Amino acid sequence: MSSETNGKGASRRAFLKGAVAAGTAAAGATMARAAGEPDPLITEVQDWASGLGDGVDATPYGLPIRFEDDVVRRNVEWLTADTISSINFTPIHALDGTITPQGCAFERHHSGAIELKKEDYRLMINGLVDTPLIFTYADLERFPRENHVYFCECAANTGMEWAGAQLNGAQFTHGMIHNMEYSGVTLRTLLEEAGLTAAGDLSDKWVYVEGADASSNGRSIPMEKALDDVLVAFKANGEALRKEHGYPVRLVVPGWEGNMWVKWLRRIEVMDGPVESREETSKYTDTLEDGTSRKWTWVMDAKSVVTSPSPQSPITHGAGPLVITGLAWSGRGAITRVDVSTDGGMNWTQARLAKEGETKALSRFYLEIDWDGSEMFLQSRAHDETGYVQPTKTELREVRGLNSIYHNNCIQTWWVKANGEAENVEVS
Amino acid sequence: MSSETNGKGASRRAFLKGAVAAGTAAAGATMARAAGEPDPLITEVQDWASGLGDGVDATPYGLPIRFEDDVVRRNVEWLTADTISSINFTPIHALDGTITPQGCAFERHHSGAIELKKEDYRLMINGLVDTPLIFTYADLERFPRENHVYFCECAANTGMEWAGAQLNGAQFTHGMIHNMEYSGVTLRTLLEEAGLTAAGDLSDKWVYVEGADASSNGRSIPMEKALDDVLVAFKANGEALRKEHGYPVRLVVPGWEGNMWVKWLRRIEVMDGPVESREETSKYTDTLEDGTSRKWTWVMDAKSVVTSPSPQSPITHGAGPLVITGLAWSGRGAITRVDVSTDGGMNWTQARLAKEGETKALSRFYLEIDWDGSEMFLQSRAHDETGYVQPTKTELREVRGLNSIYHNNCIQTWWVKANGEAENVEVS
Numbered sequence: 001m002s003s004e005t006n007g008k009g010a011s012r013r014a015f016l017k018g019a020v021a022a023g024t025a026a027a028g029a030t031m032a033r034a035a036g037e038p039d040p041l042i043t044e045v046q047d048w049a050s051g052l053g054d055g056v057d058a059t060p061y062g063l064p065i066r067f068e069d070d071v072v073r074r075n076v077e078w079l080t081a082d083t084i085s086s087i088n089f090t091p092i093h094a095l096d097g098t099i100t101p102q103g104c105a106f107e108r109h110h111s112g113a114i115e116l117k118k119e120d121y122r123l124m125i126n127g128l129v130d131t132p133l134i135f136t137y138a139d140l141e142r143f144p145r146e147n148h149v150y151f152c153e154c155a156a157n158t159g160m161e162w163a164g165a166q167l168n169g170a171q172f173t174h175g176m177i178h179n180m181e182y183s184g185v186t187l188r189t190l191l192e193e194a195g196l197t198a199a200g201d202l203s204d205k206w207v208y209v210e211g212a213d214a215s216s217n218g219r220s221i222p223m224e225k226a227l228d229d230v231l232v233a234f235k236a237n238g239e240a241l242r243k244e245h246g247y248p249v250r251l252v253v254p255g256w257e258g259n260m261w262v263k264w265l266r267r268i269e270v271m272d273g274p275v276e277s278r279e280e281t282s283k284y285t286d287t288l289e290d291g292t293s294r295k296w297t298w299v300m301d302a303k304s305v306v307t308s309p310s311p312q313s314p315i316t317h318g319a320g321p322l323v324i325t326g327l328a329w330s331g332r333g334a335i336t337r338v339d340v341s342t343d344g345g346m347n348w349t350q351a352r353l354a355k356e357g358e359t360k361a362l363s364r365f366y367l368e369i370d371w372d373g374s375e376m377f378l379q380s381r382a383h384d385e386t387g388y389v390q391p392t393k394t395e396l397r398e399v400r401g402l403n404s405i406y407h408n409n410c411i412q413t414w415w416v417k418a419n420g421e422a423e424n425v426e427v428s
Numbered sequence: 429m430s431s432e433t434n435g436k437g438a439s440r441r442a443f444l445k446g447a448v449a450a451g452t453a454a455a456g457a458t459m460a461r462a463a464g465e466p467d468p469l470i471t472e473v474q475d476w477a478s479g480l481g482d483g484v485d486a487t488p489y490g491l492p493i494r495f496e497d498d499v500v501r502r503n504v505e506w507l508t509a510d511t512i513s514s515i516n517f518t519p520i521h522a523l524d525g526t527i528t529p530q531g532c533a534f535e536r537h538h539s540g541a542i543e544l545k546k547e548d549y550r551l552m553i554n555g556l557v558d559t560p561l562i563f564t565y566a567d568l569e570r571f572p573r574e575n576h577v578y579f580c581e582c583a584a585n586t587g588m589e590w591a592g593a594q595l596n597g598a599q600f601t602h603g604m605i606h607n608m609e610y611s612g613v614t615l616r617t618l619l620e621e622a623g624l625t626a627a628g629d630l631s632d633k634w635v636y637v638e639g640a641d642a643s644s645n646g647r648s649i650p651m652e653k654a655l656d657d658v659l660v661a662f663k664a665n666g667e668a669l670r671k672e673h674g675y676p677v678r679l680v681v682p683g684w685e686g687n688m689w690v691k692w693l694r695r696i697e698v699m700d701g702p703v704e705s706r707e708e709t710s711k712y713t714d715t716l717e718d719g720t721s722r723k724w725t726w727v728m729d730a731k732s733v734v735t736s737p738s739p740q741s742p743i744t745h746g747a748g749p750l751v752i753t754g755l756a757w758s759g760r761g762a763i764t765r766v767d768v769s770t771d772g773g774m775n776w777t778q779a780r781l782a783k784e785g786e787t788k789a790l791s792r793f794y795l796e797i798d799w800d801g802s803e804m805f806l807q808s809r810a811h812d813e814t815g816y817v818q819p820t821k822t823e824l825r826e827v828r829g830l831n832s833i834y835h836n837n838c839i840q841t842w843w844v845k846a847n848g849e850a851e852n853v854e855v856s
Contacts, residue, residue: 044562045552045562045695046544046548046549046550046551046552046640046692046694046695047640048640048641048642049539049542049641049642049692050642051642052512052539052540052642053537053539053540053641054540054541054542054671054672055510055511055512055514055537055540056503056511056514056515056536056537056541056672057503057511057516058511058541059501059541059672060500060501060502061491061499061501061531061532062501062530062532062535062670062671062672063489063491063531063670064667064668064670065543065670065671065675067675068667068668071489071668072488072489073484073487073488073489073490075485082483083483083484083485083486084480084481084483086484086485087484088485088487094667095663095666095667096573096575096611096662096663096666097575097609097610097611097663097665097666098575098666099527099608099665099666100666101529101530101665101666101667102490102529103489103490103491103531104489104490104667107484107487107490109481109482109483109484111477111480111481112481112482112483113481113482113484113486113487114481114482115481115493116474117495118495120474121474122472122474123474124473134472134473138744138745141751142745142748142749142750142751143749143751144751144780144796145524145751145753145782145794147524147525147526147783147792181525181526181527183524183525212475212476212477213476213477213481214476214477214478214481216476234524235523235524237525237527238523238524238525238526238527238529239499239523239529239532240492240493240496240499240522242490242491242492242493243482243490243493244482244484244490247493247495264474264477266474267473267474316566317566317570321570321571322570323569323571323572323573352572354573354574354575355575364575364611366572366573368572
């Protein structure tokens with residue numbers, strides 16, 4: 001076991017050496033104030049506002065306060081040839097909890113974020129169905145709806161790290177992920193509306209889904225998944241999908257790679273086999289050491305990352321109580337446990353999950369330690385309900401080699417120095 | 429029982445009379461397109477984008493698409509003398525699911541939304557504690573954190589409806605509510621850090637909490653609640669609190685009236701009795717028929733409202749499948765059941781909860797019906813885990829009279845006309 005405690009036993013008093021202990025003067029100040037006298041502590045406590053603040057007419061729809069201007073999506077210029085087919089990463093290093101606000105949730109487009117009006121929107125279901133149908137947006141709103149919180153992770157998340165520790169920040173190594181509450185209609189409901197009798201035996205059937213953007217981003221999905229938990233969603237975190245997330249309608253394919261979550265959903269065709277489209281042959285496959293490629297690697301395996309401390313979220317205080325926190329998720333179900341190591345994986349301590357893991361949704365973990373002020377090699381390791389344990393980078397490379405881009409779910413290491421700064425490193 | 433079915437038995441085919449059944453032509457079109465020929469259905473299906481969309485550099489932090497410009501917080505001009513001490517209502521009629529995005533979550537200030545920097549922020553704990561303390565924001569981040577989704581409802585929500593049906597829209601009658609995932613430190617943790625030995629017997633002790641805005645908005649909270657589930661929160665829905673929600677730190681008092689959720693939290697004083705401040709004497713009390721006022725009515729009782737159809741969300745289609753949806757909540761625990769009536773409360777049908785109720789958080793309910801196209805008097809009725817059932821307005825008036833402003837949790841009625849439009853009405 002690790003030498004650190006789990007925080008419950010740590011004396012939190014220790015860090016108060018650095019904070020202001022108001023002492024008896026404070027009680028005295030309160031009494032003074034109650035008697036109408038000036039408060040001698042007024043310069044040490046939080047000042048009251050010296051005037052009025054903004055009225056409610058200032059913000060029909062609010063944005064973050066200006067002091068949080070650095071908590072935004074960011075792209076990496078050298079990663080893509082242009083910003084039209086590019087990625088904007090979630091600032092996970094600065095977030096807490098599990099819900100990702102739409103405004104800073106990662107976006108990935110192949111031909112830019114397009115603008116579609118609800119009034120102009122049409123969704124076609126065709127192919128091996130009894131009655132090909134075209135739905136308006138208003139039609140979709142007349143079917144029974146479901147609500148679910150799911151993570152969406154790009155298959156390329158952490159993909160730049162196969163060859164080594166390249167990007168210095170959790171936002172860039174692990175920020176192609178978001179987690180929202182979706183409201184929509186199940187794909188099963190719509191397929192059954194069109195009728196699947198004509199399709200015959202469903203066990204070898206597929207649906208091909210495509211978007212209305214210029215890339216179309218077509219993907220093949222086995223019928224078993226299509227009839228399981230896929231949603232045709234029109235709201236995220238309660239409100240309409242944002243333009244960059246596929247307004248007005250996107251597909252939600254729980255636990256599977258983000259590229260299949262087709263945005264600006266245009267057409268669903270029932271077919272007797274997969275299309276083998278660009279997005280599932282030349283891309284989103286995993287090239288192994290021998291040059292062959294694995295395909296249909298849709299599920300995002302269990303993974304986790306410490307979001308703080310991390311390169312963009314250094315420790316800004318000295319030794320003493322420290323909260324280590326991060327995210328864990330699995331495309332195969334719920335997270336059951338997360339371990340944290342401060343010594344590069346030699347010793348592990350079980351972290352605390354903020355709440356019981358939910359299927360295919362982000363879990364937040366915390367580990368409170370009494371930091372001794374020396375350097376750490378911080379890692380986290382996720383376990384999911386299937387018993388799967390997140391592998392080390394070495395273990396992953398042994399199976400997959402170094403030719404892959406996608407599906408890198410290895411354990412991440414942050415070297416946290418004695419001065420609190422952190423760096424992306426590999427440990428052998 | 430009501431004459432309507434619960435939707436499961438309703439034939440959804442019916443409404444396709446109004447939609448486009450693409451028929452065999454669609455399958456033909458697909459085959460034609462696959463062969464490289466022009467698609468004869470192209471004007472009926474969703475057009476592909478004719479060009480590229482926005483690059484990822486367009487939106488470091490995104491806002492809703494311009495077509496959703498009407499889904500914003502709104503105030504009611506005649507309700508308050510100015511916008512500094514006023515209310516901006518959540519557009520609940522246009523939302524789905526349960527999470528409220530911060531950007532459109534209702535705001536209520538007594539002296540405007542003030543701007544505080546994290547660096548300048550201080551939180552004082554004083555009074556009957558062993559060691560009065562002053563915390564910086566960075567100090568707060570070093571204590572163990574919790575994550576919880578809770579609703580926050582202003583005690584005055586629905587308050588204009590005591591005398592009759594006044595405001596025409598769920599946003600205005602019930603929109604002083606939001607529901608977010610909070611991350612923060614328990615108040616218990618901070619009180620224990622300061623030490624409660626000096627306070628002696630805690631059963632008759634109180635905490636007085638106040639904000640840094642000019643109103644201070646001070647409120648007294650019994651120690652039992654303070655040590656139960658109250659959070660000192662710094663994140664909502666994953667990101668920093670918005671300015672208008674108390675950045676950088678607010679109190680979260682689960683299930684209790686929103687006025688106690690002190691924003692820009694400045695000071696917490698442990699006392700041997702309540703302060704009887706302005707906000708808990710002349711305001712936020714319930715004046716009864718005989719002129720006496722009930723005080724300490726902190727808990728928000730079980731309540732619900734149909735959000736669609738409703739005056740701002742009329743039915744835009746003819747008879748046939750219709751989704752009725754709304755929100756339910758209880759300050760005493762989880763929602764266990766919601767009933768819906770289409771005939772003003774004579775007959776009730778159990779609605780479907782989107783997921784099992786969570787304590788002191790919004791529940792989303794749905795009832796799918798086969799609407800016959802005639803007028804309805806739509807109502808919803810919440811049940812919570814204590815067995816409490818939401819009362820009618822008549823039942824509430826019998827106990828409380830007509831002098832109250834706060835704590836109106838009566839059943840709401842929408843008169844939905846045959847043309848799909850809806851009005852706020854009372855039924856006797």
